[in-house]
Amino acid sequence: AQKVTQAQTEISVVEKEDVTLDCVYETRDTTYYLFWYKQPPSGELVFLIRRNSFDEQNEISGRYSWNFQKSTSSFNFTITASQVVDSAVYFCALSEWGRGNKLVFGAGTILRVKS
Amino acid sequence: EAGVAQSPRYKIIEKRQSVAFWCNPISGHATLYWYQQILGQGPKLLIQFQNNGVVDDSQLPKDRFSAERLKGVDSTLKIQPAKLEDSAVYLCASTYSPGQGSSGYTFGSGTRLTVV
Numbered sequence: 693a694q695k696v697t698q699a700q701t702e703i704s705v706v707e708k709e710d711v712t713l714d715c716v717y718e719t720r721d722t723t724y725y726l727f728w729y730k731q732p733p734s735g736e737l738v739f740l741i742r743r744n745s746f747d748e749q750n751e752i753s754g755r756y757s758w759n760f761q762k763s764t765s766s767f768n769f770t771i772t773a774s775q776v777v778d779s780a781v782y783f784c785a786l787s788e789w790g791r792g793n794k795l796v797f798g799a800g801t802i803l804r805v806k807s
Numbered sequence: 808e809a810g811v812a813q814s815p816r817y818k819i820i821e822k823r824q825s826v827a828f829w830c831n832p833i834s835g836h837a838t839l840y841w842y843q844q845i846l847g848q849g850p851k852l853l854i855q856f857q858n859n860g861v862v863d864d865s866q867l868p869k870d871r872f873s874a875e876r877l878k879g880v881d882s883t884l885k886i887q888p889a890k891l892e893d894s895a896v897y898l899c900a901s902t903y904s905p906g907q908g909s910s911g912y913t914f915g916s917g918t919r920l921t922v923v
Contacts, residue, residue: 696849725911727911727912735896735916735917735919736914736916736917737850737898737914739912739913742911783849783850785849787911793838793902793911794840794852794855794863795840795842795850795852795900795912796852797849797850797851798849799847799848799849800848800849
């Protein structure tokens with residue numbers, strides 16, 4: 693069954709610190725997609741990244757980077773030099789290609805960046 | 808391109824009343840999803856449509872929730888009668904082809920329902 697676990701309920705850091713948000717997933721499919729979304733206080737879900745199960749290359753986009761490791765079923769997200777504007781709830785999600793492609797979300801990690 | 812439109816943005820009702828939410832997906836998007844996000848939790852799928860047919864409604868409380876997608880475009884989600892535990896944000900999302908595209912899924916801003 694699909695399952696996404698974000699063990700960190702809340703993280704607080706001081707501006708300019710690096711922070712890593714953990715995501716562990718479970719799936720029986722060999723073809724699947726992993727996502728990260730940001731949900732600021734305004735409530736909308738902002739897409740950050742999508743990776744497919746055949747692409748384990750790490751990705752960097754500005755201050756954001758993602759580490760995908762199939763061996764440990766993890767898809768971790770690192771923010772380098774955090775800023776106050778990074779404060780939000782971050783969700784990891786999984787979509788299985790053969791099961792209607794619905795997104796299954798983790799419980800989310802609240803990130804608080806203090807100045 | 809216009810995003811996924813949802814209305815109303817906020818709704819407050821008393822328990823046992825009925826309420827309806829509306830979603831207009833991105834033009835051409837065949838798949839539409841309704842998610843329920845209870846405060847402090849991740850979004851949970853309620854129902855998935857492919858065009859105007861239901862693909863997955865396994866987590867929809869069918870005794871009180873109903874949804875339809877007439878003509879495979881707009882969709883309406885209804886709750887009747889509402890309970891206190893239905894207080895949540897209801898998110899609509901659409902996708903052209905599941906898993907395709909750079910982001911795959913586009914979410915609306917949601918409807919925040921408070922049942923008192």
